[in-house]
Amino acid sequence: MNIGDAAKASGISTKMIRHYEGVQLLPPAQRTESGYRQYTENDVRSLQFIRRARDLGFSIDEIRDLLSLWQDRNRPSRQVKALAAVHLETLDKRLQELQAMKSALEHLVHCCQGNDRPDCPILETLAGTGNDASDADASSAQRHRHGHRITGGAA
Amino acid sequence: MNIGDAAKASGISTKMIRHYEGVQLLPPAQRTESGYRQYTENDVRSLQFIRRARDLGFSIDEIRDLLSLWQDRNRPSRQVKALAAVHLETLDKRLQELQAMKSALEHLVHCCQGNDRPDCPILETLAGTGNDASDADASSAQRHRHGHRITGGAA
DNA sequence: CCTTGACCTTCCCACCGTGGGAAACTTCAC
DNA sequence: GTGAAGTTTCCCACGGTGGGAAGGTCAAGG
Numbered sequence: 001m002n003i004g005d006a007a008k009a010s011g012i013s014t015k016m017i018r019h020y021e022g023v024q025l026l027p028p029a030q031r032t033e034s035g036y037r038q039y040t041e042n043d044v045r046s047l048q049f050i051r052r053a054r055d056l057g058f059s060i061d062e063i064r065d066l067l068s069l070w071q072d073r074n075r076p077s078r079q080v081k082a083l084a085a086v087h088l089e090t091l092d093k094r095l096q097e098l099q100a101m102k103s104a105l106e107h108l109v110h111c112c113q114g115n116d117r118p119d120c121p122i123l124e125t126l127a128g129t130g131n132d133a134s135d136a137d138a139s140s141a142q143r144h145r146h147g148h149r150i151t152g153g154a155a
Numbered sequence: 156m157n158i159g160d161a162a163k164a165s166g167i168s169t170k171m172i173r174h175y176e177g178v179q180l181l182p183p184a185q186r187t188e189s190g191y192r193q194y195t196e197n198d199v200r201s202l203q204f205i206r207r208a209r210d211l212g213f214s215i216d217e218i219r220d221l222l223s224l225w226q227d228r229n230r231p232s233r234q235v236k237a238l239a240a241v242h243l244e245t246l247d248k249r250l251q252e253l254q255a256m257k258s259a260l261e262h263l264v265h266c267c268q269g270n271d272r273p274d275c276p277i278l279e280t281l282a283g284t285g286n287d288a289s290d291a292d293a294s295s296a297q298r299h300r301h302g303h304r305i306t307g308g309a310a
Numbered sequence: 311c312c313t314t315g316a317c318c319t320t321c322c323c324a325c326c327g328t329g330g331g332a333a334a335c336t337t338c339a340c
Numbered sequence: 341g342t343g344a345a346g347t348t349t350c351c352c353a354c355g356g357t358g359g360g361a362a363g364g365t366c367a368a369g370g
Contacts, residue, residue, distance in 0.1 A: 004317065014318090015358065034365055036318055045282065052281045057256045059355075070278050080277050081269035088264055091257045098253060101212045102246045109243055114236035122235050123225050126207045127200065159346065169347085170329065189336055191347060214326080 003029075006039035010047030020050065025064055058087055158184075161194035165202030175205065180219055213242055 007014045018037075020026045026046060029037035039047075049070065053063045065083055069075045111121040124130040162169045173192075175181045181201060184192035194202075204225065208218045220238055224230045266276040279285040 002318075013357080016356080018320095019356080032365095034318085035320095036365080048283055049281050052283070054356095055256070056260050056281075057253070066278070066281065070282060073273060075273050075275070075278075076271045077267055077273060077275035077277075078269045078271065080275045081264060081267040084260060084264045084267070084277050088257065088260050091253060091260065095250070095253050095257060098212070098246060098250050101210070102243065102250060105211050105239060105243050105246065109236060109239045112232055112236040112239070114233045116231045116233065118228060118230050118232060120230070120232035120235045122232075122239050123221070123230075126204050126211075126221065127225060128203055128207070157346070158348095168329080171327080173349090174327080187336095189347090191336075209327090 001039040001041075001044070003037045003039065006037075006044055006047060009044045011051045012047050017047065020060075023060060025050065025060055025067070056087075057091055062087060156194040156199070158192045158194065161192075161199055161202060164199045166206045167202050172202065175215075178215060180205065180215055180222070211242075212246055217242060 001009075003014045003017055006012075007017060010017075012020075017026075021028060021037075026043075029039060029043065032038055046067070049067065050063055053066055058066065062083060066080070069080050069083070108122045108125055113119070121130060156164075158169045158172055161167075162172060165172075167175075172181075176183060176192075181198075184194060184198065187193055201222070204222065205218055208221055213221065217238060221235070224235050224238070263277045263280055268274070276285060
């Protein structure tokens with residue numbers, strides 16, 4: 001089975017299959033004499049495993065752990081559960097941040113007339129000119145912001 | 156005002172202030188003779204505007220648009236609202252994906268005993284060995300996946 | 311046999327937003 | 341004048357994904 005077929009069968013692009021091999025998420029694939037990667041049904045099952053884990057939002061590092069637990073017949077399910085629970089908390093955090101953004105923006109959009117006039121509560125709030133107390137003027141509230149902000153971006 | 160003070164006053168790191176200038180989100184700052192960037196109260200207001208927009212999850216590109224609408228006294232609030240509405244939809248999409256992940260994972264975690272035994276519905280589901288019909292075996296369902304997947308990752 | 315087209319290989323580059331750090335310089339207070 | 345804290349630019353990293361170039365391979369059809 002060439003990489004393209006494995007890609008179709010697993011739902012992971014050829015690009016990503018090679019990438020996963022590169023970051024050691026997968027062991028180096030077998031090669032034909034000419035250098036083509038060869039995959040077995042078993043390899044495809046690993047790929048599917050990875051895809052499903054990605055679909056649940058697990059990071060590469062977490063998937064590495066999941067895979068090794070999967071391979072280990074003597075794993076205690078406790079470990080799997082713990083790993084999943086940690087990820088669940090992460091998801092929850094993101095969800096909450098996102099939900100907060102949504103509510104705030106929803107409120108603003110709702111308040112904006114959306115006509116030909118220039119007055120706009122959305123801009124006013126962003127500018128800090130709004131009468132909205134929830135401004136959180138940074139000077140006072142230097143919150144952590146140490147990590148990743150939510151990926152709310154678009155375009 | 157040096158960049159550090161502007162950073163403190165706006166809640167944006169010096170790194171990011173320079174970056175925003177680099178990607179033309181901000182006009183090039185004034186400089187002292189020795190090359191230090193100088194900021195006015197007005198500049199700080201722009202920075203705060205940006206920070207608040209980022210806090211609502213707007214992308215750099217969207218903020219560029221928001222800034223120019225803000226500067227334009229004759230903007231129709233319709234335009235601002237439209238921009239915000241588009242972003243709102245994006246947020247909503249992400250929220251839904253995230254929510255779906257969370258529910259699915261929550262279910263699995265709930266089902267897993269989390270003891271010393273190796274049986275684990277989480278792994279079984281990822282492996283596709285689970286009796287869970289919601290498997291979505293890629294071979295049949297080559298969905299778009301053309302863009303960014305949700306940033307559910309951790310670690 | 312040779313061409314053509316579909317596949318494969320590696321390698322580098324892009325996105326988004328953010329931070330880290332090096333090497334050099336400036337400013338200020340002591 | 342010396343040292344500390346600020347600033348400058350530049351390059352590199354992360355996560356995960358895709359794009360594309362330049363080249364090799366394979367099978368089918370003329």
